[in-house]
Amino acid sequence: MQKILVIDLLNRTSSNFDWEFSEVGTGLLGTLLLDIFHDIDGDSPIVIAGGAISGVPAVGLAVAYVVGHSPQSGGIVESKIEGRLASSLRYLDLAAIVIRNISRNRVAIKIRTGLKIDFIEVENLFGHNIRESNSWFRSHEEGNFVLGTVGTPGDYGLANASIVFDDGFPTSSGGLGADFGKRLLKIIALEFGQVDVSADVKAISDAYEIRIPGNPLTLSEYKSPGMGVWPVDPGLPGYLGAHNFTTDISPAVTQFDSSKILSFVHVEQNFCVGCPQSCLKRIGLGEVNGNSSILHQQAFPIWFSQLGIADVNGAMTFNESCHVAGIEHASAGNMLAFLAQTSKEMEFGDSKLALRLLNSWQINPKTFPGGTGKLLDATTSENASAMMHVKGIPMPPWDPRGTQGLGLIMAINPSGPRYDVVEHDIDFDLTNYPAFTRESTLSASKKYGIPSTGFSSDNLGASKVLAMLSLWQLWSAMDSLGVCTYAGPPTRELTESHILELFHSITSSSLDLEKFLFLGKLRIEAQQSFNSKVKVSEKLNTLPQIFFDQPIKSGPSEGKKIDRQEFEDAKQLVYEASGWSNRGVPVGNTMVSKEYLRLRNLVKVRIDK
Structure with a gap:
């Protein structure tokens, strides 16, 4: 039977209880636990949730959720995480992990089979990005782990921070990286191993794979360059937001040719364990640095359409830089679009300005306009209407x-x-x-x-x-x-x-x-x-x-x-x-x-x- 693991960062202790509600998983389970522990503690935990079928190596089941209390909206926020996280939770026989309280020192949590938990002091990783922090962990700890890590924005508790799992699977919005940061939690490491699958379940996946070519949508996600590219190729005025939603279609989109991306697809592999759909691709320049080049679905629409930038190399740099820094693609992109509309710091179509600003936000996160990572803290009464958000959370493109x-x-x-x-x-x-x-x-x-x-x-x-x-x-x-x-x-x-x-x-x-x-x-x-x-x-x-x-x-x-x-x-x-x-x-x-x-x-x- 799966368990709920509860970790108390302040006291460096843990407890667990059996989870018997097989129909309650991921987003529902995370919400339920957030709600209950919020009442118990008077403060919200952060929850990493799988479930009874999540993580089984089969079509569509490589899904876990991170659920917390958003510093952007003040309400609930959740983020779907693909890749190996769900499989790792299943390998550990965990339905969910609840993380409570605040650590006295910056810490990494390592969880192994048998629910063996180590608290590792990592004050030395303050101010280090995702790639540097993960490299340090892997050089010091033996074994195969899924790492959920925050970069410098998370260290400072900025509301634009993401938690990045396995270098290229980030929380998309809501500022969940700030939650790790306020708890002085730098890394959570979950042991990863093989999860068995029954013949019946495998047969459903095999049958799905046979049907992929007959469905234009599933085929477009399966074939390179994959699902992160298609919204830009057809353009579609009235569907894809352009230049901070101030125009119908960006010239950068009309010039875009997805076939030119094919030479940058480095690895066509199944990042989502057991799922034949294979939506996600590594797309990057030169030698790819691990999963940080996995294309986030919002990255290209933000870059080519909302920012109106035709520079293909810049688009890949933008995608990878957000993964490495631990900053939400949507928060970074919406701020750049806002600045292009309201200031002289940025212009639509200017790749150099965009990457220069993004680089400065990585090096010194508090230079992000407003200083807190909250989009609304960068606005005034005169320009607030140009910030595209709902409940303080960035609008997708x-x-x-x-x-x-x-x-x-x-x-x-x-x-x-x-x-x-x-x-x-x-x-x-x-x-x-x-x-x-x-x-x-x-x-x-x-x-x-x-x-x-x-x-x-x-x-x-x-x-x-x-x-x-x-x-x-x-x-x-x-x-x-x-x-x-x-x-x-x-x-x-x-x-x-x-x-x-x-x-x-x-x-x-x-x-x-x-x-x-x-x-x-x-x-x-x-x-x-x-x-x-x-x-x-x-x-x-x-x-x-x-x-x-x-x-x-x-x-x-x-x-x-x-x-x-x-x-x-x-x-x-x-x-x-x-x-x-x-x-x-x-x-x-x-x-x-x-x-x-x-x-x-x-x-x-x-x-x-």
């Missing part, structure tokens, strides 16, 4: 005016504007984006309220809003079990039936579609309840004003902007359908809220023992 369903869910989502919070509108729009909409996707989405004719990306009609809510709950269900949405329904080749089959084959427990989707509702309810508890204002569930004021000037969504009243009505429709008040507060009398309270009480009893 996808334009809500042309993808209004995505924009709505990003605004409401308790953990901020995750670009992977829900499937994007363009996959259901036969009129504006026929190249991206497949009849099989529409057919598979009928149960979620998607009509056979699809829907327009650039509106917020009531039936579409309810369909987007159902799709959000579907992806939340995958986030609750530990299934990668980049392999899952309704657009990829891992269907709901396959997920339920995987769950049964791995756990020997049964889970039907209704209960599976209920998990998605439960996770969203838990996160919204936490935000209500820590008093995150509902007024923050909105989008930057530019999306309501300035229309798109070209492309399939020409003339479109978000209607403020439609947006507010859409929010209220989501709140009502979710059983929340008109201020987005769970009212506590729904089946979902009652089940969350029951589950929370059961787990609290186990912790108290």
Whole structure:
């Protein structure tokens, strides 16, 4: 049976308890533990969560989550981590790790099989980047470990800091690296080893691999240069944000040719253990320094489109530098775009200025405008409207005016504007984006309220809003079990039936579609309840004003902007359908809220023992 490991940094102690709730994993498990320990300690822990099926070497299961209390929003934040982390948790028989309190000295935690834990003094690593810190650890400690490390921004507790796992798998937003920094936690090292897989589970993965070529979306992720490049190649005015969302398409995007990236793809290997999808690629200059060249999905859209920079070498340097420094790609990119719009420090299209600023933020993190790593601390009343954020968390580079369903869910989502919070509108729009909409996707989405004719990306009609809510709950269900949405329904080749089959084959427990989707509702309810508890204002569930004021000037969504009243009505429709008040507060009398309270009480009893 898997265990929950609780580590007390102040007292250098640990405890554990059995985890018997096989259907509660990753994002839901992390939220649950964050919520309970927040009440116990009067302060929030940071949680690294796997689960009952997370980490099994099979299609879509190389997913773990880091969940914490964001210094950017003041509410919950979570980040999906691909790669080996989930497998390492499984190898150690851990469903999750809860890290409490603050260490007296800077420390690294090493966790080995049998839950043997070492606390290693690493004050000497203060001010060292990810690459230097990991190199030191590997030279001093024997064995194969997955390392989660913060760089200099994390050491200083800056809100733009990421935790980078295995050199190239970072927390994407919310400032989770600052949480490690405030605890004086430099590295967490999890022993890694082989995890067995049954013949039944392997058969599902093998069958998925055979289906990859028949699905243009899965094939585009599988083939080089991979999923981090495709949003830039077609451009798509109204979908991809350009020049801090002030224009429709950047000249750097129109000039972009993804085939020119192929010569920079160094390693085509399966970073996500056992998953045949192989989305992630190392893309870099010259001899690649380990995983730091793994292309983050936001890096190229930020560089070529939001910053309008055509320099391919600079794009790869930007991606790798953020990994090495331990700074969020989105925080760095949004700040650069803000400066390009509002100051003389940066210009759209200028690679040298961008890299010079990024380098200065690596060397001296407090030169990041505002000095705290918080985007809003760099603004004034005159220029605040140019900072693209939701709840203080950086906006990803996808334009809500042309993808209004995505924009709505990003605004409401308790953990901020995750670009992977829900499937994007363009996959259901036969009129504006026929190249991206497949009849099989529409057919598979009928149960979620998607009509056979699809829907327009650039509106917020009531039936579409309810369909987007159902799709959000579907992806939340995958986030609750530990299934990668980049392999899952309704657009990829891992269907709901396959997920339920995987769950049964791995756990020997049964889970039907209704209960599976209920998990998605439960996770969203838990996160919204936490935000209500820590008093995150509902007024923050909105989008930057530019999306309501300035229309798109070209492309399939020409003339479109978000209607403020439609947006507010859409929010209220989501709140009502979710059983929340008109201020987005769970009212506590729904089946979902009652089940969350029951589950929370059961787990609290186990912790108290």
